[in-house]
Amino acid sequence: MxxxxxxxxxxxxxxxxLVRLIATHPGMRIAALTADRKAGQSMAQVFPHLRHLDLPTLSTIEQVDFSGIDLAFVALPHGLSQALVKGLPRDLKVVDLGADFRLSPEAYETWYGQPHAAPELQPEAVYGLTEFYRDRIKGARLVAGTGCNAATVQFALRPLIEGKLIDLDDIVCDLKNGVSGAGRSLKENMLFAERSEDVAGYSQGGKHRHLGEFDQEFSALAGRDVRIIFTPHLVPVNRGILASVYVKGDAQAVHAALAARYADEPFCIVLPFGELPAMAHVQGSNFVHLGVTGDRVTGRALVVSTLDNLNKGSSGQAVQNANLMLGLPETEGLMLAPVFP
Amino acid sequence: MxxxxxxxxxxxxxxxxLVRLIATHPGMRIAALTADRKAGQSMAQVFPHLRHLDLPTLSTIEQVDFSGIDLAFVALPHGLSQALVKGLPRDLKVVDLGADFRLSPEAYETWYGQPHAAPELQPEAVYGLTEFYRDRIKGARLVAGTGCNAATVQFALRPLIEGKLIDLDDIVCDLKNGVSGAGRSLKENMLFAERSEDVAGYSQGGKHRHLGEFDQEFSALAGRDVRIIFTPHLVPVNRGILASVYVKGDAQAVHAALAARYADEPFCIVLPFGELPAMAHVQGSNFVHLGVTGDRVTGRALVVSTLDNLNKGSSGQAVQNANLMLGLPETEGLMLAPVFP
Amino acid sequence: MxxxxxxxxxxxxxxxxLVRLIATHPGMRIAALTADRKAGQSMAQVFPHLRHLDLPTLSTIEQVDFSGIDLAFVALPHGLSQALVKGLPRDLKVVDLGADFRLSPEAYETWYGQPHAAPELQPEAVYGLTEFYRDRIKGARLVAGTGCNAATVQFALRPLIEGKLIDLDDIVCDLKNGVSGAGRSLKENMLFAERSEDVAGYSQGGKHRHLGEFDQEFSALAGRDVRIIFTPHLVPVNRGILASVYVKGDAQAVHAALAARYADEPFCIVLPFGELPAMAHVQGSNFVHLGVTGDRVTGRALVVSTLDNLNKGSSGQAVQNANLMLGLPETEGLMLAPVFP
Amino acid sequence: MxxxxxxxxxxxxxxxxLVRLIATHPGMRIAALTADRKAGQSMAQVFPHLRHLDLPTLSTIEQVDFSGIDLAFVALPHGLSQALVKGLPRDLKVVDLGADFRLSPEAYETWYGQPHAAPELQPEAVYGLTEFYRDRIKGARLVAGTGCNAATVQFALRPLIEGKLIDLDDIVCDLKNGVSGAGRSLKENMLFAERSEDVAGYSQGGKHRHLGEFDQEFSALAGRDVRIIFTPHLVPVNRGILASVYVKGDAQAVHAALAARYADEPFCIVLPFGELPAMAHVQGSNFVHLGVTGDRVTGRALVVSTLDNLNKGSSGQAVQNANLMLGLPETEGLMLAPVFP
Known part of the structure; x- marks a missing residue:
């Protein structure tokens, strides 16, 4: 059932x-949908591409009867999940797609500029990078989905840091991000006429909030402080993140480490040495494509990692984690092939 | 099995x-893939977005052992299917996605400028517009997929012509077509720099080959010659056709006829009167969205029909037909929700 | 000077x-720039692409000393120009780019839903379609720029209506509009992720406000009421309008009438019979490209007209009119070639 | 004259x-246009956006009477200019936009894989980065236009290398390139459906030919070998290159050096410290926008440089150089403002 x-x-x-993925997921059915400001509307009004589905009307969170709910996905702007999750039934499994439970309360305050409203929940929250926290996620009540940029870069770097294959003080990550990562809220710089035909960086110089996740995860892996250089750039595509990660290390060893680490992972594909992936080849899917090349400058390697920010970077990851939490096969509902072109 | x-x-x-759809189709497995000029390559080399799949290597058609094959999809440029299909085993079910079996040999020669190479197969070929030829498709050996534009417009017009609801001498169809409909062959006007930021018509003035299908189908429905005005325009999107069909008739009656006709169709959705669909809401799916509005000029109606040219307009339709031919549920493997944004 | x-x-x-065009216009210099909500900012902050120019700081309208100003362009949302223009010095020449002075007070109220605030100015306002109101514009104090869609379609239709070449009761105009026409204000459906990869109509069914201009102009030309069928569609390009105008008439005569009418117009180019223009070939310029083809259905013609909505459809037209009002050569500053690709 | x-x-x-720029250039007129494979066609057939201009018919090079020509722009694929330039009259000024005269014969052979056909011309060829070779260009007969990527990165790095402000062994350049840089030739990966919605690197790992220019120029400036890490990525925009250059050095000093160096340059604009430019703000123009920020990791700086590859990166630069060679004002015809949006 x-x-x-x-x-x-x-x-x-x-x-x-999430609705798109669950629509063809045999192990899940949508029992409640909330959107405070759009309560009372049908999902078809808000997202006409879902109008073929028989879905509950959007309600407020207060209107939801959680007694019959097995698991809740929380897809709210950062800062709003904390108090909300605190008020949910203790036996409800929760996958939070926002930033509220990714960091320690201290790091949260540093990067998000406000004290955490539910620090007591932090200890039980498991970081949601499935391929690296799988065992803990299986038993978790609360999983904190990763940042989409944070996921993309970690797939490239974690095995290299763990394997002590690269210089930890010289990691440069240049990201190209699709526009949907900015969400549906109204900002002038997200208008079509502003983003189309443009490429521009943002949060440059070490100011992007996903650095909190990198600091936490990479330092823990390395056993010392790691601070990467990280610059995201908006590109005029809807979905996708492509991270070009410049490292110092032996390129062949770097490739071998990634190939070995992901050999049995259903969603992580490492290309042959010297081949590098393209953003268009993962869109609409839960797959990550990774590639490595060397450089004519010896001792340098380029690792490229790409995924769909809305899917593997967020909602697909969330479903993958929910599968584990619910005792379902990890890949269930997630083997949809990328959509190209 | x-x-x-x-x-x-x-x-x-x-x-x-087709590969993308079959990848998550429980009732089909891919046993052979051919591509004469790329024989010997893996599908991952030709389409890296499919690299997560375990697929047969591309071969020539001659190399295929058809004895174990239940059904073949033929996705060749027009003109090449005729001789090929002729040479296939008689007991092999065939869904042709090209233009070769859509028209009578005479009409074929008129629109495609060459005599038909297998006119003897024409009588058994069933026109593949599933919602209107379902019963014959179930028993067919050879189904001729429709043109993608032809499908889009027929969903809008067939019930109106059949219901005698519109003036048959004043039908204007203005189409906006995504670029993938032109295929992967190399043409200067299909380069990104040429198509991006452009809108331009083509085959204007009654020269588009899909008019052969309209003539055949609409005239048969009406019991008299019908000649629509039809102009497609390339727009800078990858997937999608949106047809704006201007007719003379009672808009409410037009809407009622479409709503009634498609009430039980799983893939055809008619919006409430006065609401009109958008291309972005069907991309990646087998759904057709239809809408109708009146005009301040009485006696005029606008019918808008939109679908994904690669999916419902071609490969999705083909799988839908193959499901029927193989005795599978018609919707199997095809309920993938549209991908938005 | x-x-x-x-x-x-x-x-x-x-x-x-306007600033872009005047930047290289030898006969104009920018003496004041206003933007009430952004007063105090530099133009470079609001539009960084203009940062190479030495421009006045943005001010409120109240802060402008109009004594030294020869001509004001008013580029405000509709409804705001009326009271403002009323308050400007009587000897200041004004080109209004908005909708406020295009229509009679009655028609204005019908289409814009509110009474006109300065009906006494209406008589002196000249409709700004330069090629057809040139003589009156030369002597005007107040010129009302046309709607961008309204301009595009009028270039196609005016000579045909005047020449009695087409059936006035069967004119279907299907427009494809670039997104910049919607301006820089924040609307969910103007976000990149919503517009990219989409085509969708709007104001269908005779509800678009530019119909007020068509009714006024075409009825005056014809000496009887004319009501065209008109549907604009948003396409994912920044600039450009392409109008496909379906008429009943002799295609060769239609072409001859357009060719004759525009033979001496510096900005209107009629292609050889049977060739139709593309949106990408006028972007960034003040040119209009027009083409005509017949149809296999005799007595039908397709006229296609395309221009850049921000340039010839609005700011370029405004400069062209200002040139006339200031006694400058009509083409001065406007011969910039289109930017392609 | x-x-x-x-x-x-x-x-x-x-x-x-080039034609677009010269169309409004008061000091130049187009006397001959060649295109071997399209000889006999009008420019309007090949580029309909230029159809308003009165231009010579395309001819073969052999058909050109060079006696009345003051200066020739050579815009041929690399490898074809060498022999051609060799055969041109000795008193004809030449600006080559291709790669043939940028490098020493040895470096040319290394990067382009074939011996140089006119090594005797190499000594007189001046490297066309105007802002740095201005004096030599004024007296040159033959100027070799730079690579478009090469120009973008050099604007960012030359003053820093010259000022000894950065670690020469740790320069990482990540470029995002518009598609028009690949030209109009037919390649599968340049089709709209392949490039739209995609970001992908190319020539990674130190294989891009513009590295020959970097090696030559940066090593000469530094007085030692310099080898930068350089990765270009195709992004779905028509025009523009945005280079994100990661360096080790004091960010404030880096900014100060750029600001000082370009203070009097008409086309190079350095933004205030901490502000970084966007590709959309230079398109269609001859301007370069540059910005610098520091990082939370001390001793790191990010320099971003952006220009229009077809204009400042190629044809605009060529006109700028031609102005100097012809004794015209350097900025003549080139002050066209960027086109946004």
């Missing part, structure tokens, strides 16, 4: 992507 | 879309 | 386009 | 951009 799912915050792009 | 499928002409976009 | 120019409402796209 | 200009190789995008 399918698990009953609530999606809290269903009127954003990650909410819509 | 899953049916064994061959895809002949797998190196084009419709071939890739 | 260059004329002193004020741009009132310089923070929108048409304001920026 | 305007100088007579020939454009040899006018059927590519840089040829069209």
């Amino acid at each position: 399918a698990a009953n799912i609530a999606i809290l915050g269903a009127s954003g792009y990650t909410g819509a992507e | 899953a049916a064994n499928i061959a895809i002949l002409g797998a190196s084009g976009y419709t071939g890739a879309e | 260059a004329a002193n120019i004020a741009i009132l409402g310089a923070s929108g796209y048409t304001g920026a386009e | 305007a100088a007579n200009i020939a454009i040899l190789g006018a059927s590519g995008y840089t040829g069209a951009e």
Whole structure:
């Protein structure tokens, strides 16, 4: 029997992507959808591409009867999940797609500029990078989905840091990000006429909040402080993140480490040495494509990692984690092939 | 047990879309893939977005052992299917995605400028517009997939012509077409720099080959010659056709006829009167969205029909037909939700 | 000596386009720029692409000393120009780019839903379609720029209506519009992720406000009421309008009438019979490209007209009119070639 | 009196951009246009956006009477200019936009894989980065236009290398390139459906030919070998290159050096410290925008440089150089403002 799912915050792009994935997921059924400002509307009004589905009307969170719900996805802007999750039933499994439970309360305050409203929940929250926290996720009540950029770069770097294959003080990550990562909220610089035909960086110089995740994860892996150089750039595509990661190390060893680490991972594909992936080849899917090349300058390697920010970077990852939490096969509902072109 | 499928002409976009759909189709498995000029290559080399799949290597058609194949999709440029299909085993079910078996030999010669190479097969070929030829498709050996534009417009017009609801001498169809419909072949006007930021019509003035299908189908429905005005325009999107069909008739009656006709169709959705669909809401799916509005000029109606040219307009339609031919549920493998944004 | 120019409402796209054009216009210099909500900012902050220019700081309208200004362009949202223009000095020449002075007070109220605030100015306002109101514009104090869609379609139809070449009761205009026409204001459906990869109509069914201009102009030309069928569609390009106009008439005569009418017009180019223009070939310029083809259905013609909505459809037209009003050569500053690709 | 200009190789995008720029250039007139494979066609057939211009018919190079020509732009694929330039009259000024005269014969052979056909011309060829070779260009007969990527990165790095402000062994350049840089030739990966919605690197790992220019120029400046890490990525925009250059050095000093160096340059604009430029703000123009920020990791700086590859990166640069060679004001015809949006 399918698990009953609530999606809290269903009127954003990650909410819509959750619905899309669950629509053909044999082990889940959507029992409640909330969107406070759009309560009372049908999902078809908010997202007409889902109008073929028979879905519950959008409600407020207060209107949800959680007694029959097995798992809730929380897809709210950062800062709003904390108090909300605190108020949910203790026996409800929760996958939070936002930033609220990714960091320690201290790091959260540093990067998000406000004290955490539910620090007591932090200890039980498991970081949601499935391929690296799988065992803990299986038993978790609360999983904190990773940042989409954070996921992309960690797939490239974690095995290299763990394997002591690269210089930890010289890691430069240049990201190219699709526009949907900014969500559906109204900002002038997200208008079509502003983004189309443009490429521009943002949060440059070490100011992007996903650095909190990198600091936490990479330092823990390395056993020392690691501070990467990290610059995201908006590119005029809807979905996708492509990270070009410049490292100092032996390129062949770097490739071998990634190939070995992901050999048995269903969603992580490492290309042959010297081949590098393209963003268009993962869109709409839960796959990560990784590639490595050397350089004419010896001792240098380029690692490229690409995934779909709404899917593997957010909602697909969330479903993957939910599968584990619900005792379902990890890949269930997630083997949809990328859509190209 | 899953049916064994061959895809002949797998190196084009419709071939890739077939593989994408079959990848998560429980009733089909891919047993052979051909692409004469790319024989010997893996599908991952030709379409890296499919590299997570375990697929047969591309071969020539001659190399295929058809004895174990249940059904072949033929996705070749027009003109090449005729001789090929003629040479296939008589007991092999065939869904042709090209233009070769859509028209009578005479009409074929008129629109495609060459005599038909297999006129003897024409009588058994069933026109593949599933919603209107379902019963004949179930028993067919050879189904001729429709043109993608032809499908889009027929969904809008067939019930209106059949219901005698519109003036048959004043039908204007203005189409906006995504670029993938032109396929993967090399043409200067299909370069990114030429198509991006452009909108331009083509085959204007009654020269587009899909008019052969309209003439044949609409005249048969009406019991008299029908000649529509039809102009397609290339727009800078990858997938999608949106047809704006201007008719003379009572808009409410037009809407009622479409709503009634498609009430039980799983893939055809008619919006409430006055609401009109958008291309972005069907991309990646087998759904057709239809809408109708009136005009301040009485006696006029606008019918808008939109679908994904690679999916419902081609490969999705083909799988839908193959499901029927193989005795599978018609919707199997095709309920993938549209991908938005 | 260059004329002193004020741009009132310089923070929108048409304001920026005015600045771009005047930047290399030998007969004009920008003396004042206003933007009420952005007063105090530099133009470089609002539009960084103009940062190489030495421009006045944005101010409020109240802060402008109009005594030294020769001509003001008013680029405000509709409804705001009326009271403003009323308050400007009587000897200041004004080109309004908005909708406020295009229509009679009655028609204005019908289409814009509110009474006109300065009906006494209406009689002196000249409709700004330069090629057809040139003589009156030369002597005008107040010129009302046309709607961008309205201009595009009028270039196609005016000579045909005047020449009695087409059936006035069967004119279907299907437009494809670039996104910049919607301006820089924040609307969910103008986000990149919503517009990219989409085509969708709007204001269908005879509801678009530019119909007020068509009714007024075409009825006056014909000496009887004319009501065209008109549907605009948003396409994912920044600039450009391409109108496909379906008429009943002799295609060769239609072409001959357009060719004759525009033979001496510097900005209107009629292609050889049977060739139709593309949106990409006018972007960034003040040119209109027009083409005509017949159809296999005799008595039908397709006229296609395309221009850049921000340039010839708005700011370029405004400069062209200002040239006339200031006694400058009509083409001065406007011969910039289209930018392709 | 305007100088007579020939454009040899006018059927590519840089040829069209030259025509666009010269169309409003008061000191130049186009006297000859060649395109061997399209000889006999009008420029309007090859580039309809230029159809308003009165231009010579395309001819073969052999058909050109060079006696009345003052200067020739050569816009041919690399490898073809060498022999051609050799055969041109000795008193004809030449600006080559291709790669043939940028490098020493040895370096040319290394990077382009074939011996140079006119090594005797190499000594007189001046490298065309105007802002750094201005004095030599004024007296040159033959100027070799730089690579478009090469120009973008050199604007960022030359003053820093010259000022000994950065670690020469740790320079990482990540470029995002518009698609028009690949030209109009037919390649599968340049089709709209392949490039739209994609970001992908190319020539990674130190294989891009513009590295020959970097090696030559940076090593000469530094007085030692310099080898930068350089990765270009194709992004779905038509025009523009944005280089993110990661260096080790004091960010404030880096900014100060750039600001000082370009203070009097008409086309190079350095943003205030901490502000970084966007590609959309230079398109269609000859301007370069530069910005610098520091990082939370001390001793690191990010320099971003952006320009229009067809304009400042190629044809605009060529006109700027031609202005100098012809004794015209350097900025003549080049002050066109960027086109946004």
